[in-house]
Amino acid sequence: MSTETYALRTENLRKRFGSLEVARDVSITLPRGARHALIGPNGAGKTSLVNLITGQLPPDSGRVLLEGQDITRLNRAARVKAGLARTFQINQLFPALTPIEAITLAVTERKGTAGQFWRSLASHGDAIDEAWGILAQLRLTEVATRPTRVLAYGQQRLLEIGLALATRPKVLLLDEPAAGVPKGESAELFSVIAALPDDISVLFIEHDMSLVFKFAARIIVLVSGGVLLEAEPDVIRTDQRVRDVYLGQAHHG
Amino acid sequence: MADPSANQATIAGTQAWIRRQGRWSPYEIAFWIAVFVPFFFFPTYLTLASQIAIAALFALSVDLILGYAGIITLGHAMFFGLGAYAAGLLTKTGWGEPLTGLLISGAFVALVGFVVSFVIVRVQHLALLMITLGLGLLTLELANAMSWLTGGTDGLQGVSVWPIFGTFDYDLWGYTAYSYTLAVLFVGLLIARRIVHSAFGLSLRGIRENLNRMPAIGAPYQRRLQVIYTISAGMAGVAGALLTQTTSQVALDVLSFQRSADVVVMLILGGTGRLYGGIIGAIIFMVARDQLAGINPQYWYFWIGILLMIVVLVMPKGILGFLAQLWERIRR
Numbered sequence: 371m372s373t374e375t376y377a378l379r380t381e382n383l384r385k386r387f388g389s390l391e392v393a394r395d396v397s398i399t400l401p402r403g404a405r406h407a408l409i410g411p412n413g414a415g416k417t418s419l420v421n422l423i424t425g426q427l428p429p430d431s432g433r434v435l436l437e438g439q440d441i442t443r444l445n446r447a448a449r450v451k452a453g454l455a456r457t458f459q460i461n462q463l464f465p466a467l468t469p470i471e472a473i474t475l476a477v478t479e480r481k482g483t484a485g486q487f488w489r490s491l492a493s494h495g496d497a498i499d500e501a502w503g504i505l506a507q508l509r510l511t512e513v514a515t516r517p518t519r520v521l522a523y524g525q526q527r528l529l530e531i532g533l534a535l536a537t538r539p540k541v542l543l544l545d546e547p548a549a550g551v552p553k554g555e556s557a558e559l560f561s562v563i564a565a566l567p568d569d570i571s572v573l574f575i576e577h578d579m580s581l582v583f584k585f586a587a588r589i590i591v592l593v594s595g596g597v598l599l600e601a602e603p604d605v606i607r608t609d610q611r612v613r614d615v616y617l618g619q620a621h622h623g
Numbered sequence: 624m625a626d627p628s629a630n631q632a633t634i635a636g637t638q639a640w641i642r643r644q645g646r647w648s649p650y651e652i653a654f655w656i657a658v659f660v661p662f663f664f665f666p667t668y669l670t671l672a673s674q675i676a677i678a679a680l681f682a683l684s685v686d687l688i689l690g691y692a693g694i695i696t697l698g699h700a701m702f703f704g705l706g707a708y709a710a711g712l713l714t715k716t717g718w719g720e721p722l723t724g725l726l727i728s729g730a731f732v733a734l735v736g737f738v739v740s741f742v743i744v745r746v747q748h749l750a751l752l753m754i755t756l757g758l759g760l761l762t763l764e765l766a767n768a769m770s771w772l773t774g775g776t777d778g779l780q781g782v783s784v785w786p787i788f789g790t791f792d793y794d795l796w797g798y799t800a801y802s803y804t805l806a807v808l809f810v811g812l813l814i815a816r817r818i819v820h821s822a823f824g825l826s827l828r829g830i831r832e833n834l835n836r837m838p839a840i841g842a843p844y845q846r847r848l849q850v851i852y853t854i855s856a857g858m859a860g861v862a863g864a865l866l867t868q869t870t871s872q873v874a875l876d877v878l879s880f881q882r883s884a885d886v887v888v889m890l891i892l893g894g895t896g897r898l899y900g901g902i903i904g905a906i907i908f909m910v911a912r913d914q915l916a917g918i919n920p921q922y923w924y925f926w927i928g929i930l931l932m933i934v935v936l937v938m939p940k941g942i943l944g945f946l947a948q949l950w951e952r953i954r955r
């Protein structure tokens with residue numbers, strides 16, 4: 371364990387796709403227990419930044435640090451093992467698996483017992499119990515044994531979060547967790563996020579400003595691959611540059 | 624039957640549901656009783672029945688990678704053929720004991736499979752098809768070129784296998800051959816069953832369902848794929864060794880592309896990812912071949928082609944998948 375007070379830090383992350391710069395010297399810091407929002411117009415590079423942090427994309431330069439440990443060169447799975455989990459803007463679920471199977475899978479992967487082919491799955495009672503606990507936290511126990519593909523969309527979004535929680539993350543990156551969820555349900559979904567324990571540091575991407583102002587303690591504004599501003603919600607609300615960015619993108623409302 | 628989803632919204636109900644997934648179904652038990660039918664009613668077909676059992680074991684080995692882990696292959700005859708040659712060459716060295724012969728051949732082929740797996744897990748889709756196809760063709764040509772060892776196109780002759788347990792010699796009717804191949808198929812199925820109903824099996828299904836999500840839950844999926852590929856290769860090798868031991872010869876066509884393609888056809892006919900799909904597919908394929916080749920020896924593939932198209936169009940999940948869906952509908 372390090373004595374660093376931050377959970378996650380990026381140092382001068384850069385990435386370009388041909389002539390398009392999706393990360394321009396991005397240096398951000400997530401303190402322990404953070405509830406940060408990452409906002410910015412479509413194509414600003416928010417998802418790309420998550421991909422850079424989690425190892426899905428290799429940066430051209432820069433570093434990623436998790437509690438003081440340089441994880442820039444670790445592969446995706448190793449970063450998850452180190453305590454960094456994410457969810458996806460577009461569902462990345464296991465359509466034929468049931469929620470209890472999917473979460474149990476993630477739990478056994480974390481425990482390092484998922485490679486055991488000589489024991490029946492049913493004998494992993496502790497992993498199944500833990501998976502059940504996560505489903506209960508997400509209010510998904512009613513559908514625990516239905517194939518994921520038949521779940522309501524909002525339930526699938528919750529399962530997306532559940533898979534990340536099963537890895538017991540220190541840092542959780544949520545890429546538009548409420549994307550595509552009807553407005554009425556998205557607040558409920560965010561209340562699940564707000565109820566997460568303090569030892570999980572959260573960075574979430576969200577377009578709906580009312581949700582951002584409600585649930586974020588601090589906001590990072592990303593524009594064209596660069597950090598425009600990082601501040602408290604009250605500052606962001608009144609900042610002229612932020613207004614300009616969002617007025618230029620009227621469809622974001 | 625009571626509604627199976629009735630009391631699942633409890634932890635105990637869910638635990639029971641998971642246990643149920645791995646339990647023997649009445650159909651499975653019925654199937655393993657039915658396999659004894661040829662002994663009593665079709666004794667003249669016992670040789671065919673043992674060929675079916677061998678094909679079924681081979682198809683089961685392919686189901687483990689294709690049906691459960693989503694690794695497509697057009698070259699699995701490579702492992703079948705290597706097992707066949709290993710078992711044959713082993714008897715040439717003077718060791719003809721069949722059971723250890725199976726184990727040694729299987730272990731050798733598993734080792735080859737493990738080496739190959741390093742390449743296999745790095746590619747997907749079309750590249751995977753081409754690599755498995757290429758490796759299969761390469762092995763065939765190698766066996767052909769090394770005729771001093773393999774007998775080339777003449778095949779490996781003079782394979783002499785000792786009686787099983789030192790007692791049961793191979794008879795003309797195939798009683799011993801069928802009992803033996805059936806017993807090995809059963810053991811193979813027990814192993815496959817254990818694997819697919821384990822946490823490892825769940826991890827494989829995760830890979831099949833969404834490869835991209837696996838690293839995001841911290842899963843070293845390449846290692847998982849290497850393990851199942853190695854096991855599958857070993858099982859295919861055992862199937863090949865069985866063929867050698869029950870026919871006392873090895874022909875070059877154990878390595879043929881045709882064999883690689885046939886086994887995939889069997890699996891798709893029966894249904895992938897169901898353990899019994901390959902077995903049912905092998906029965907249909909081999910019986911059809913036997914009957915159709917009797918009517919018209921040259922064109923029987925024509926009918927297999929028709930059958931394959933009908934199944935794929937009408938029952939995209941194979942015959943077993945179709946029956947399972949039908950059963951669901953009736954029950955509701």
Ligand SMILES: Nc1ncnc2c1ncn2[C@@H]1O[C@H](COP(=O)(O)OP(=O)(O)OP(=O)(O)O)[C@@H](O)[C@H]1O
Nearest residue numbers: 387390392410411412413414415416417418419459
């Ligand atoms: N692999 C890639 N290759 C080339 N261009 C890419 C790639 N991934 C993303 N981009 C481009 O990079 C830019 C940033 O994309 P990104 O998905 O990070 O935006 P975002 O901020 O998440 O947007 P949204 O709010 O729509 O989700 C976009 O213009 C996108 O088209």
Ligand SMILES: [Mg+2]
Nearest residue numbers: 416417418459
């Ligand atoms: Mg995005």
